[in-house]
Amino acid sequence: MDSKRLTLFAGHYGSGKTNIAVNYALHLAEKGKKVCIADLDIVNPYFRTKDSERELKEAGIELVSPKYANSNVDLPALPAESYRLVQDKSVYGIMDIGGDDRGAYALGRFADFIKAEDDYRFVFVVNCFRPLTSTVDDAIEIMREIEKAAGLEFTCIVNNSNIGKETTTELFLTTLDFVQDLSEKTGLPIWMHTAERSVAEGLSGLTVLPMTLQKKYFDLPD
Amino acid sequence: MAERILMKGNEAIAEAAIRAGCRHYFGYPITPQTEIAAYMAKKMPKIGGVFLQAESEIASINMVYGAAAAGMRVMTSSSSPGVSLKAEGLSYIAGSDVPALVVNVQRGGPGLGGIQPSQSDYFQATKGGGHGDYRMIVLAPASVQEMASLTIKGFDLADKYCVTSMILADGTIGQMMEPITFEDTEPKVYDKPWALTGTEGKRKHNVVNSLYLKPDELEKKNFERYEKYAEIEKNEAMWEEYMMDDAEYCVVAFGIASRVAKNAVVAAREEGIKVGLIRPITLWPFPTAAFEAAQDKVKAFISVELNMGQMIEDIRLATGCKKPVSLCNRTGGMIPGPDEVLEAIRNAKKGAL
Incomplete structure (x- = not known):
């Protein structure tokens, strides 16, 4: 897959934006790119980019995250360094944006810079197994709300349909019609599909980003 | 399905x-x-x-x-x-x-x-x-x-x-x-x-x-x-028992703590410690029957909680303090890891032997 200088991930909350942003950053770094990832989530104080701080650091990826992320302070403020991504054109910038329209407001302040440079992908991440984006019409409704809040129109779709640990390659293949339909109705191309590594292995003929997901110690014993 | x-x-x-x-x-x-x-x-x-x-x-x-x-x-x-x-x-x-x-x-x-x-x-x-x-x-x-x-x-x-x-x-x-x-x-x-749905002049009015x-x-x-x-x-009492059949020690945990505890029970079993779990699903009514059945079987209880020890009081009441109950806890937003619960199980074994 080709890369634009800026890649902005947005979508319904719980669609998988953060996992994709982190894995895509690691993917770019592997290819030798200088990468900076910004956590712009002002909505959800849990499960954020900063959880992957160690892996990102080891891969030489710079992380910009709100000062109070993961600190038990629920303060929706963004650091000034966030501008680094839009202004420093020597880095590949990745923005992980908070869920729904409420999260996308954070992008609004950067929208003019992003449009002026015009070297970006604004990615709509979708999981058709999420209850509020389980129909194409519902997904489009959320898509439009986000665009309105962000002041930016989506340029492509990423299919991240999954049901967590129970996802199989067969199940993933059943989602292709959904995302194809979404693509046709919106006129947006499917940039890629994303799936956990073992699921991704079985997918041939598709552009897939295989992902490594974090294991939590409150996962139940197998 | x-x-x-x-x-x-x-x-x-x-x-x-x-x-x-x-x-x-x-x-x-x-x-x-x-x-x-x-x-x-x-x-x-x-x-x-x-x-x-x-x-x-x-x-x-x-x-x-x-x-x-x-x-x-x-x-x-x-x-x-x-x-x-x-x-x-x-x-x-x-x-x-x-x-x-x-x-x-x-x-x-x-x-x-x-x-x-x-x-x-x-x-x-x-x-x-x-x-x-x-x-x-x-x-x-x-x-x-x-x-x-x-x-x-x-x-x-x-x-x-x-x-x-x-x-x-x-x-x-x-x-x-x-x-x-x-x-x-x-x-x-x-x-x-008893509901206040309007009498329509057909019945005596209800009072809440x-x-x-x-x-x-x-x-x-x-x-x-x-x-x-x-x-x-x-x-209406509800609970889940996990590996309790031959258990000599009993971990008690509800909600998220029970998921960590289950991993610790599996790890302790691998070390040869016969331990099980009672997970209260109803906290009120507290599943007293589960503890009445367990108290003669096990040597000690370990209460795993994300607080300073609150359910532990109900365990003591339910068992009439027949067996020692120890506390394995984190608080303030912290969650114990399976290692911490495993250590508490090991300690209970040491204390009871």
Whole structure:
């Protein structure tokens, strides 16, 4: 897959934006790119980019995250360094944006810079197994709300349909019609599909980003 | 089989409530349960329901009181400090014997505390919270699937006994995502002859009230209410046992702590320690029968809690202090790792040998 200088991930909350942003950053770094990832989530104080701080650091990826992320302070403020991504054109910038329209407001302040440079992908991440984006019409409704809040129109779709640990390659293949339909109705191309590594292995003929997901110690014993 | 969908715990509560026939939600936002309100705000207008963000927690619980008195399936949700604000309303609802569902997705306390997961409202949920002699049915989900199933169960129990059912969850289960299934079942409908539905001039008017100025009448009312509570204690206790058949040690944990504890039980078994787990699903009524069965079998209990040791008191009461009960706990938003629970199991073994 080709890369634009800026890649902005947005979508319904719980669609998988953060996992994709982190894995895509690691993917770019592997290819030798200088990468900076910004956590712009002002909505959800849990499960954020900063959880992957160690892996990102080891891969030489710079992380910009709100000062109070993961600190038990629920303060929706963004650091000034966030501008680094839009202004420093020597880095590949990745923005992980908070869920729904409420999260996308954070992008609004950067929208003019992003449009002026015009070297970006604004990615709509979708999981058709999420209850509020389980129909194409519902997904489009959320898509439009986000665009309105962000002041930016989506340029492509990423299919991240999954049901967590129970996802199989067969199940993933059943989602292709959904995302194809979404693509046709919106006129947006499917940039890629994303799936956990073992699921991704079985997918041939598709552009897939295989992902490594974090294991939590409150996962139940197998 | 019905389709698997991927949900956050908070969303599962909201969707389950809708499927249980709840069309009235009143609340006030607070982390880490805001997704419940957000989901209701999105869905209720589309299905002819009411979503109302009240001006405060106190207002929202009194709206619940009103809708419950009118015979509606109604709910509110909040997190620890917000539930404290609702305490007065909870007492009035209990004193009026109307059914309601209240969700507490707990965070660290006391006071404003923090926003990370906690189980430190165990006392508040099971021993009162509001004033007066009363009880609530307290359900403690340990998975996203149970967030859904216990919400539906909670509405049914509330209607059956005219009490409040409380879902006592925590920030982790509220936020985590798991695949779940909703069975295609119609909501149960209970007869509510006491409800304020308008007499149409055809019957004597109903009164929903918690005011009894004559002490003998109030006493009688409380006695009657406790007969109802005794029925609930007899019929509705729920728990899960895990590897208890040959267990010499018993870990006790509910909600998110039970998931960590299960991993520790598996690890301890690998070391040859015969340990099992009792997971109370109802915290009130406390599953006393499970402990009566276990107390002669095991050498010690280990209570794993995300608080300073609250359920441990109920374990001691349920077992009549026959066996030692030790505490393995973290608090303030911290969750013990399986290693910490494993160490507590090893220590219990050392102490009991």
